[in-house]
Amino acid sequence: MRVMWKKVKYPRIDLREGEVLIIAPPGTDIDALLKQKRVWIEEKTRLIEKLKERAEEEIKRYGIRILDKYVEVRHSCTKTGVVDHRVYICRKRSGYLREQLRNMLRRDLQRKIERYAEVLGVHPHRVYIREQKTKWGSCSSSKNLSFNLLLIFLPADFREYVVAHEMVHLIYPSHGTGFKEKLNSLGIRIPGREETLYNWYYAGMCKEKLLL
Numbered sequence: 001m002r003v004m005w006k007k008v009k010y011p012r013i014d015l016r017e018g019e020v021l022i023i024a025p026p027g028t029d030i031d032a033l034l035k036q037k038r039v040w041i042e043e044k045t046r047l048i049e050k051l052k053e054r055a056e057e058e059i060k061r062y063g064i065r066i067l068d069k070y071v072e073v074r075h076s077c078t079k080t081g082v083v084d085h086r087v088y089i090c091r092k093r094s095g096y097l098r099e100q101l102r103n104m105l106r107r108d109l110q111r112k113i114e115r116y117a118e119v120l121g122v123h124p125h126r127v128y129i130r131e132q133k134t135k136w137g138s139c140s141s142s143k144n145l146s147f148n149l150l151l152i153f154l155p156a157d158f159r160e161y162v163v164a165h166e167m168v169h170l171i172y173p174s175h176g177t178g179f180k181e182k183l184n185s186l187g188i189r190i191p192g193r194e195e196t197l198y199n200w201y202y203a204g205m206c207k208e209k210l211l212l
């Protein structure tokens with residue numbers, strides 16, 4: 001267990017990294033918090049285990065999903081990158097594959113961005129593909145959008161949601177009523193927490209298998 005003291009309004013417990021991480025404002029009674037949240041922590045830990053197993057099983061059975069197509073993983077240094085329905089990995093040249101994936105994702109997201117730009121009447125200043133640790137996407141005050149490279153491993157409807165979400169942030173920086181109404185008006189499905197968590201582990205495993 002790790003405690004991170006931070007000036008937040010309420011304490012938060014994060015289990016995503018496989019350990020209990022508590023982010024709490026200084027002065028929080030950690031023992032009391034743990035006691036109060038014990039059942040929740042146990043349930044969530046079990047859920048995470050289940051989701052990780054499901055992700056592993058999916059990868060083992062079908063291969064790795066890249067922009068909604070399952071590809072078979074091959075280790076080779078004569079061929080590299082995504083070719084047809086296979087992905088060739090050469091550990092010494094993972095930079096090449098990274099670059100290829102980044103370009104593939106950029107093309108996919110760009111199409112979605114353009115569509116929402118037309119509907120919403122806003123355009124991002126710049127679009128970055130990054131390898132963020134905790135976020136799928138973000139929108140800066142200077143109207144630059146960043147998207148996580150891991151999105152390439154997720155289903156199209158999830159990418160659709162993340163793009164719509166960040167595009168609406170170009171109009172409403174925070175998650176207030178205006179933001180929610182605008183996002184709803186786009187008629188896209190909002191993924192549930194469990195699905196989001198599953199995607200997180202699935203994408204993490206894909207990345208581990210391909211790029212690390």
Ligand SMILES: [Zn+2]
Nearest residue numbers: 165166169175
């Ligand atoms: Zn947001």
